[in-house]
Amino acid sequence: MQDDPRAAEILPAIATFLRETVTTDHSAHTLFQARVAANACDLAAREAQLAPASDAAELERLEALLGRSGTLAELNAELAARIADGSLTLETPELKAHLWATSMAKLAVDQPSYASYRRALKRLG
């Protein structure tokens, strides 16, 4: 499950920036913000492309781990709570693999050039 804010929540801010800031303020800070906005467009495109499949895979893993069905948000909340109370640990089969797979799916959207992600990709083969 991708973190908040999702692409659909970020796109309106990009539109506002293009309409209201780019047209009136040509400072160096606007240039910087424009680069950030371009990166955000890339992120939104990756999210649209990758998140449906990775969300489906994550849901399947969560249902197997927790032994019940539910929404991604519900099951993630339950998983976090059961890790917090110690009833699920790294000794739990498949938990470590699930956490890695889920965080890697986030990074594939959020920041695929992040050095720790590139290194983990190689290690995961």
Add this chain to the structure above:
Amino acid sequence: MTEASLHPALADPLAALGRRLFHGAGELHGLRRLSGGASQETWAFSFHTPKGLRPLILRRKPHDRQSELAAGLETEAVLLKLAAEMGARVPPVFYVLTPEDGCGTGFIMDRLEGETIPRKILRDAEFAQARQVLARDCGEALSLIHRIDTARLPRTLRAAPGSVRLAELERTYATINRPNPVFALALRWLAANRPPDPAHLALVHGDFRHGNLMIGPDGLVGVLDWELAHLGDPMEDLGWICVPSWRFGGIDKPVGGFGERRQLFAAYEAAGGAPVDPFRVRFWEVFGALQWGLMCAGMAEVYRSGTDGSVERAMIARRASEVEIDLLDYIAPLVHEADDAG
């Protein structure tokens, strides 16, 4: 355009202060607001003195805006003076504001020449020599800071060793209210691996990392931004500078993307610091990574509430996932012999 027409509320009293300090000379030049610092303002300017232009920095709080965790500017000025007495590289305090100056509360310090932008420090040829000595410089600076006589520290400085800091982090996670399995696992790990609070607390800088370290071609020039200073476990500072989020691509160089832990630790001990316990430092690295992750995750609410609806804010929130990978590398590694063991 004159400074006064741009920022009259500050320029007028500051110009008057310059004339007073330099007996009629001391004309104000080039006043401009620098970025950064939400609760406090930082300004660059110069006084034209009989000996030439004196480049200065003003750190001030215009109104009653102060985070409960911030040390306070009067305290920062005292810490800078004490650190300078120890021989640590810090900007010299030039003047502490009084209410009569009409510039708010805060202090003026000399403006150091150097660079704080990580990518330049880690990539540019100009800093090639600096990169060789920076881990050593950092170890030495922290060693001197941590040996400041705590009896001389302002009474207002809060005491926050590991037990207090971890309780704060747990509260932050609960307040953000975004269940995150990796962050929950990291909190469990921290609770299980927290070393006992040290018997004697030391002055901890609290934000010793890129952005707050002024770097010149020969190495560290000055340690800046003492806003988060507190009494605590000195290993917190050594851990924070090694957090992966501050390596900016140089993940195989744990210290700020430029150095090895053993260089940092050796310099720390050689400058008179207590022997470094690598496991204690590791606790603070994991702590620091999660602290930054929660800071990012918290931005989602700042964005959604409209407090700051900028694209930049949204994109910082989406960096929380970087920290998930880094935390898993620490507490659930894919390979047992960590590549960054240096």
